[in-house]
Structure formats: C-alpha cells, structure tokens
Amino acid sequence: MRRQILMASAAFSLASASAAFAQAVSPAEADSIQQKLTRYLPQDMIEAGLVTVKAATSFYELRFNPAVLLEKNTSRAVTVEGLKPMTAYLRPMPEGTYRVEASDSFDIKGSVDVAPGKNSFSYIIASMKLDGIYDPDILYFTSADWTAEKIAFTSTSPQESITASFGGMAMRLAAEKKGEGILDISSTGVMKAFAETITGGANGRIDIGADTVDIDVSMDGARNRVVQDLVFFVLDNMHKDRLEAADAARLKDLLRGALPVFDNLTETIKASNVTVGTEQGTFGAESVSYVIDMNGIAHSTRVGFGFGVEKPRPPAGILPAAFAEAVPERATFKAAVANLDLAGAVNYLIDHADFTRSEPLTEEQNKEIGRIILPGGAMTVQFEEVSAVSPIYDVHLAGNMLVYPEQKDRHSAEVTLTMRNFDKTVAYLQKNAATVPQFGQAAFGLLMMKGLARDAGGGAQAWDVKVGEDGKVLINGQPLPFQQ
Known part of the structure; x- marks a missing residue:
C-alpha cells in the first residue's frame, strides 16, 4: 500500500505538465516533468535516479526507485530486502489531463536494530493496480480506481509481534x-477479510x-x-x-x-x-x-x-x-x-x-x-445522539454542556433524557433484585424518577435536566426537593 501511495504522490506532483503541451510526448517534456517532480529532492538523490521520467511513443514512464533511499542511509541499523523500482505510465489525454496506469506487486522484509532489541518487519501485496485520470490543473485525480489483493504485514520485536492481512482492497x-x-x-x-493478531x-x-x-x-x-x-x-x-x-x-x-x-x-x-x-x-x-x-x-x-x-x-x-x-x-x-x-x-x-x-x-x-x-473561556460540548436500546430499555440523551478548561470546577449543562419501555426496565430490575441487590436500588430510583418525568408521547417519559454553574439541578423546570 505504501508503494501505491508513493505512486499517487508522484502523479500528484505533476504540476508543471502544461495542458497546452500535454498531447505531445517528447523527451523535452519528460525532462520538464522530471525536473518538477525532483524539485525538492537533494541533488545526490536526483543523480542516483530516485525519480526518473522517460518518453515513449504515446506515454511517459515514471519510475520511482526506493532502493536509492536505502543506499543513502549510512546507518547500519536498518536493513531492507526486496526493494525494486515502481513504474507508472502517464498517457496524455486530449483535454490536457493524464491517464495514470500502474500494476505491480510488493514483497519486502527487513529489520531495525535499535534498543531494546532488533525489530523485524515484512510487507506483501500480491498485486495492485491503479487506473485514473489526473488533472494537472488541480494537482489531483478527477477519478481513479485502486485495487490490491492479498495484503499482509508482520512486525516482530522482543516485546510483541503483530501480523495483519486483508484479502483484498478497492x-x-x-x-x-x-x-x-x-x-x-x-x-x-x-x-x-481483515485479520490481525497481537501476541505478547x-x-x-x-x-x-x-x-x-x-x-x-x-x-x-x-x-x-x-x-x-x-x-x-x-x-x-x-x-x-x-x-x-x-x-x-x-x-x-x-x-x-x-x-x-x-x-x-x-x-x-x-x-x-x-x-x-x-x-x-x-x-x-x-x-x-x-x-x-x-x-x-x-x-x-x-x-x-x-x-x-x-x-x-x-x-x-x-x-x-x-x-x-x-x-x-x-x-x-x-x-x-x-x-x-x-x-x-x-x-x-x-x-x-x-x-x-x-x-x-x-x-x-x-x-x-x-x-x-x-x-469566554468556554468549550461547548454537544451530545447529539447518545443512546442504548435493548428489549428491556430504550434510552436516549441529547443536549449541551459548557466546560471551562481553565476553571476546573466551572461547568453547566442542559440535557434531555428520554426513556421508552420504562415499565419493562423496572420489571427486569425487580425480577433480578434477589440475585443482584443493586438492581433493587436502581428500580427504586427509577420509580422516583418517574414521578418527576413529563409525558413525551408515544409511551415515553422525558426529563429536561438543567445543571447550573452553582451546582443546582432543575428537572423539567422544578428544583430537586433537597435543593429547595
């Protein structure tokens, strides 16, 4: 997948491929494209052929050679095997765009030797293809399809190992x-067909x-x-x-x-x-x-x-x-x-x-x-949909809360709690109260709440809860008895 990203990034950088000359494939235009693609690269990497563009009969061959990056890395801590050049074909279209085509595979393995021990890794993509229309005017694809088959990744360290795979991706x-x-x-x-295993x-x-x-x-x-x-x-x-x-x-x-x-x-x-x-x-x-x-x-x-x-x-x-x-x-x-x-x-x-x-x-x-x-120092948190639904309860919460990050004790809230199947919930709690004593307390609390509820229609009860910065609570406009 990283290879495909690099290919797409290279195509994305074709800013200078002028639409006025896009239909004519020539060595001069290939040089122009390459110069723009390598504009921000170190000179030694340009000379080593990290990115090259060549003109063919009706298309440009874009090659990216990741081995150059490894060769320029003087550290012996990193080793990689299986790197090979990646190729994409850029076909000029009459409207000044490019058709970008690539087909490749990916199979590398390597290691990174750093404290507290050596880490090994591998990446495999059995096949991957890109086919898209790139517009140099917007530096992006107007349309593109990317597919990959049999993707696998492994990473092993002294502490743990990870393996992951996809059967396919589109x-x-x-x-x-x-x-x-x-x-x-x-x-x-x-x-x-995603699968991942973490051990250790x-x-x-x-x-x-x-x-x-x-x-x-x-x-x-x-x-x-x-x-x-x-x-x-x-x-x-x-x-x-x-x-x-x-x-x-x-x-x-x-x-x-x-x-x-x-x-x-x-x-x-x-x-x-x-x-x-x-x-x-x-x-x-x-x-x-x-x-x-x-x-x-x-x-x-x-x-x-x-x-x-x-x-x-x-x-x-x-x-x-x-x-x-x-x-x-x-x-x-x-x-x-x-x-x-x-x-x-x-x-x-x-x-x-x-x-x-x-x-x-x-x-x-x-x-x-x-x-x-x-x-005003306030962060507004909106609860747009907080819900849980089962055969014995149906609970929804929505509303707003204000918090003040610089004043930890300062906050306020206005939320609405809506419950359906209220009687089923209470019956369930009472039925299991002998096994779970806390259920009996919960049932008692819900019955107290029902006395403060308003009818929300459709057999639902609702509680409009307002909590002020002073800590006082209003439920459906009424203060709690112990706060009066």
Whole structure:
C-alpha cells in the first residue's frame, strides 16, 4: 500500500505538465516533468535516479526507485530486502489531463536494530493496480480506481509481534470542480477479510477480525488552489531561518485566502462482523462504526465525532445470567465540540505575527490565540445522539454542556433524557433484585424518577435536566426537593 501511495504522490506532483503541451510526448517534456517532480529532492538523490521520467511513443514512464533511499542511509541499523523500482505510465489525454496506469506487486522484509532489541518487519501485496485520470490543473485525480489483493504485514520485536492481512482492497477517488480553485473531493473503498493478531505484552494474545471495512470520506468546498500555493510556498522557504518582509506578507495573504480551507469534511468507517478474541473469550458485533465531521476553519467551527455498535456479542458465560438480557442490541455515541473560533485565531495570527522573526508571536500573543479559540473561556460540548436500546430499555440523551478548561470546577449543562419501555426496565430490575441487590436500588430510583418525568408521547417519559454553574439541578423546570 505504501508503494501505491508513493505512486499517487508522484502523479500528484505533476504540476508543471502544461495542458497546452500535454498531447505531445517528447523527451523535452519528460525532462520538464522530471525536473518538477525532483524539485525538492537533494541533488545526490536526483543523480542516483530516485525519480526518473522517460518518453515513449504515446506515454511517459515514471519510475520511482526506493532502493536509492536505502543506499543513502549510512546507518547500519536498518536493513531492507526486496526493494525494486515502481513504474507508472502517464498517457496524455486530449483535454490536457493524464491517464495514470500502474500494476505491480510488493514483497519486502527487513529489520531495525535499535534498543531494546532488533525489530523485524515484512510487507506483501500480491498485486495492485491503479487506473485514473489526473488533472494537472488541480494537482489531483478527477477519478481513479485502486485495487490490491492479498495484503499482509508482520512486525516482530522482543516485546510483541503483530501480523495483519486483508484479502483484498478497492478504493475510488473523485474530484469535481465547483468553482475557481474549489473542489469537492470524495474517496470510497472497502477492505475485505481483515485479520490481525497481537501476541505478547500485558494482554497476552489478541485476535481481531472483520469481514469487511467500508470507508467513505468526502470534503466539500476544498480551497484547492490557494492551499496548493501555500504548500509550495512552504516547500520553497522551509530551508530559511526566517522570511524576508515581502515573503512574510505573501504568507499572510495565502493564509487569509485559504480560509475556511473547506466547507465540510466527513469520514465514516464501518467494520462488519467484527470479532475480538482474548484470553477471556471472543467478543463480537454485527458492526462497529466510527464517524468524524467538521465544517472548516470558521468563526463557529464544529468538530463532531462518534461511534456505534450493532448487536454486540460477549463471550458465552462471561456475564451472569441476570446481566445477559441487559446487553444492548445497539448503542450510539455522537458528540461534537462546537463554537470554536478557529478563524478568529487564524486572523489574529495573521494580524499580529511577525514571520521575519524566529519567534513570530510573543508568549502573551500565543495565549491570546488560545483565548480566542474558546470564546469566554468556554468549550461547548454537544451530545447529539447518545443512546442504548435493548428489549428491556430504550434510552436516549441529547443536549449541551459548557466546560471551562481553565476553571476546573466551572461547568453547566442542559440535557434531555428520554426513556421508552420504562415499565419493562423496572420489571427486569425487580425480577433480578434477589440475585443482584443493586438492581433493587436502581428500580427504586427509577420509580422516583418517574414521578418527576413529563409525558413525551408515544409511551415515553422525558426529563429536561438543567445543571447550573452553582451546582443546582432543575428537572423539567422544578428544583430537586433537597435543593429547595
């Protein structure tokens, strides 16, 4: 997989392949492409042939030779066997794009000899293919399909060993121009027959498996052009201890123009038929999912995150019979940190930083950026969906909480707790109270809560809970009896 990433990165760097000349394959154009690809490489690696481009009849042959990196490494601590050049073919298209094709395999092994002992590793990919359309105007693929078969990885140290494998993997990339310098980018894929084994360490042996792992990533409104300019500006100036005044002004213009970087970012990963084998037995679930989303570098940035599990399966016999029925059929946690003024922090940086100095901001200015990010010193945590559902209970929670990182004892919250199947829950607790005395106490507490509930319709009870900074609690607008 790393080889394919390197291939894609090389194609990504074809910024200088002018669309006006893209249809004509020539040695001169091959030299031009190679010079741009190697622009930021040390001269000795260029001369050793780390990246080369040659013109053929109707395509360019792009070769990346990773053995050069190893030859330039003077340390004897790292040894690698099986490295070979990787090749991609770039075919100019009439519209000024390139069709990028690559087909290869990967089989290397090696070791790293560092304290506290030698670590060995291996990477194997039986076959992998890339076929995509690369647009030099946006420095990205407008479409691309990448597949790989029989992927395996091993890592062994004196402390533990790890083996992992996929039966196969398929990814699709796409980018669509939505405006001048703005892209919508997406990536979807599936990995099949995942298996991983970890042995050694405090946990003994752990076996992790999944039938499939689905990945879906999208970025809407990516400010591609200005971010591209910013990246190249950094690469062009990274060797300098400090910037000249004109370059510092240029950097500020680029930073301001890049906001909000993108409009929305969403990433979802879902693993199906998951198993985790431990010394206590095998845990499982029909599916486990993870999601993260963000609305860009804005004056009110929101960063969401969450996970969910469907039909979890604990090992047989690990739970007492009284608890087995209480295992949820599904559980979800989805929350977000909201109202972050990231754009305000960036604007403050642009307005106050002096990039001609080794330390662009003073200590107090750095602290001010932190204060800007959290308006009023408060972090807003939104509970968007926190739920657990089983045949005997159905619980949902949503609301907001304010916390003050610099004032540990200062916080407040407004949440709504909704319960369905309330009577089933109480009946279950009472039925098992003789076996688990704590269930009797819980049943009594729920019955007390029912007296404070409001009717939420559909047979559900709800509690609107408000916790003030003074610690006082209101439930459905009424104070608790002992706080009156």
